[in-house]
Amino acid sequence: MNMNLDDEEKKLLSGLVNVSDIHTTFDDVIAPPDVRDSLVALTTLSLQHPRAFSYGVLARERIHGALLYGPPGTGKTLMAKALAKGSGANMLEISAASINDMWVGNSEKNVRAVFSLARKMSPMVVFLDEADSLLGSRARQPNRGGYRETINQFLREWDGLTNSINTQQIFILVSTNRPQDMDEAVLRRLPRRILVDLPLKDSRLAILQSLLRDEALDDSVSLDKLATDTELYSGSDLKNLAVAAAMEAAKEELAAKNNHTGPDPYTFPEKRVLTKRHFDKAVKDITASISEDMQSLKALRKFDEQYGDARRKKKKSHIGFEVVPSVVSSETARVRTR
Numbered sequence: 001m002n003m004n005l006d007d008e009e010k011k012l013l014s015g016l017v018n019v020s021d022i023h024t025t026f027d028d029v030i031a032p033p034d035v036r037d038s039l040v041a042l043t044t045l046s047l048q049h050p051r052a053f054s055y056g057v058l059a060r061e062r063i064h065g066a067l068l069y070g071p072p073g074t075g076k077t078l079m080a081k082a083l084a085k086g087s088g089a090n091m092l093e094i095s096a097a098s099i100n101d102m103w104v105g106n107s108e109k110n111v112r113a114v115f116s117l118a119r120k121m122s123p124m125v126v127f128l129d130e131a132d133s134l135l136g137s138r139a140r141q142p143n144r145g146g147y148r149e150t151i152n153q154f155l156r157e158w159d160g161l162t163n164s165i166n167t168q169q170i171f172i173l174v175s176t177n178r179p180q181d182m183d184e185a186v187l188r189r190l191p192r193r194i195l196v197d198l199p200l201k202d203s204r205l206a207i208l209q210s211l212l213r214d215e216a217l218d219d220s221v222s223l224d225k226l227a228t229d230t231e232l233y234s235g236s237d238l239k240n241l242a243v244a245a246a247m248e249a250a251k252e253e254l255a256a257k258n259n260h261t262g263p264d265p266y267t268f269p270e271k272r273v274l275t276k277r278h279f280d281k282a283v284k285d286i287t288a289s290i291s292e293d294m295q296s297l298k299a300l301r302k303f304d305e306q307y308g309d310a311r312r313k314k315k316k317s318h319i320g321f322e323v324v325p326s327v328v329s330s331e332t333a334r335v336r337t338r
Contacts (some may be wrong), residue, residue: 004119008113015093016121017084024081030199030206030235031075038194039083042066043171047087047123050169063192064161065172069179071194071290071297073236076175079196080127083173089123096134099150107146107154115157115170123169131174132181140181151183158189177296180303187307195304198234198290201227207235211242212274220276232288244282247265249274 005013005206026036042063046053053062068076086093092114099110118124128134135154141147159169174190176182187193199207205227212223229237260266290297 004175005045005117005120006113009117009120012092012094012098012113012117013108015095015098015163016090016117017081017093019084019088019090022081024078025085026082029075029078029082030203030210031079031196032203035194035196038192039066039079040086042192043083043089044087044172045172047089047125047169053292057126058232064158064170065174065190066174066192066194067132067179067182067187067190068175068194068196069303070177071198071300072177073234073289074196074198075235076196077127077129078235080125080173084125084127087123087125089125089169089171090121091125091127092118092121094126094128094134095130099134104146111150111153111157113182115160118170124171126170126172128172128174130176131186132176132178135174135183135186136181137183139184147323148240151186155185155189161198178299179307180299194308195300198232199238201231204230204233204238207238208242211239215242215246216271218273218274218275221274221279224277226279226283229283230288232290233291237289241279241282241286244286245274245278248278250283 026040029036043066046062049153053059068079070076081091083089094114099107099114101107101110114126135151138148138151158172174186179187179193208223208227219221230241233241253268253272254312257266257268
């Protein structure tokens with residue numbers, strides 16, 4: 001890399017993903033059009049056409065970041081990579097572990113390095129994963145001066161994004177499973193808040209079809225029924241389920257080889273065949289991860305009602321906007337943007 005980097009910037013390079021090394025596109029992301037359209041409008045336009053944001057109302061009211069929130073395993077990181085790829089931007093993945101340092105003042109230096117590295121390597125999508133652990137409410141940490149200073153430094157750097165070309169081509173994408181724990185000043189700088197919810201049945205079916213596209217399925221397998229039976233499963237849960245089913249089939253093949261007593265050597269079939277039995281076992285072993293923490297899901301629904309489109313829809317329901325109830329069933333889940 002032919003550029004002058006200081007020690008703090010060099011430490012962040014492990015989280016740097018060059019755009020040429022990103023192979024994820026929105027074709028790989030199964031999400032409602034609402035999510036794609038919102039994210040593409042927010043990032044791709046500003047990163048690919050920065051001059052449009054150098055004057056007028058787009059310069060004065062430019063949005064430098066967005067909040068992705070939702071249950072774990074719903075594809076927020078995948079979306080961030082697809083965004084970076086689609087906009088031709090590099091991606092810098094940041095977490096609390098990348099920033100926090102036991103020595104006084106070093107965390108603030110690391111924050112400054114995030115923004116200086118982003119300027120040097122723009123266009124850049126800075127992706128802050130599990131941001132509540134880095135940018136959580138300062139009011140809940142009244143006796144941690146270093147924690148407060150780290151957030152203050154982040155806010156100063158964020159506010160320092162000016163209208164120069166290099167800073168116009170920086171977008172801060174913040175991801176969290178617990179938006180209700182985020183610092184209020186951080187949320188104010190994230191006027192666009194996008195709920196990435198649990199997939200509905202049609203999306204679950206599409207995810208299963210994508211995961212199993214190279215597998216041979218027995219006629220006893222109904223992916224449509226499997227999608228129905230996996231309510232509250234995240235995309236990550238469905239991936240684990242598909243892997244578990246394939247593993248069951250592979251174990252049966254190995255057992256058949258070990259138990260083979262015929263005169264000829266055992267030959268594995270060209271492709272394993274996944275049956276209903278394999279998926280039934282997988283469903284027993286792989287449950288919806290959110291079911292272990294229903295209170296978090298309720299808290300997400302409450303945050304969405306208070307700060308997302310659900311709040312505005314309730315106010316405007318008399319002109320035809322649907323009122324989305326705060327319920328746990330994934331079949332009423334929506335992806336909303338504010």
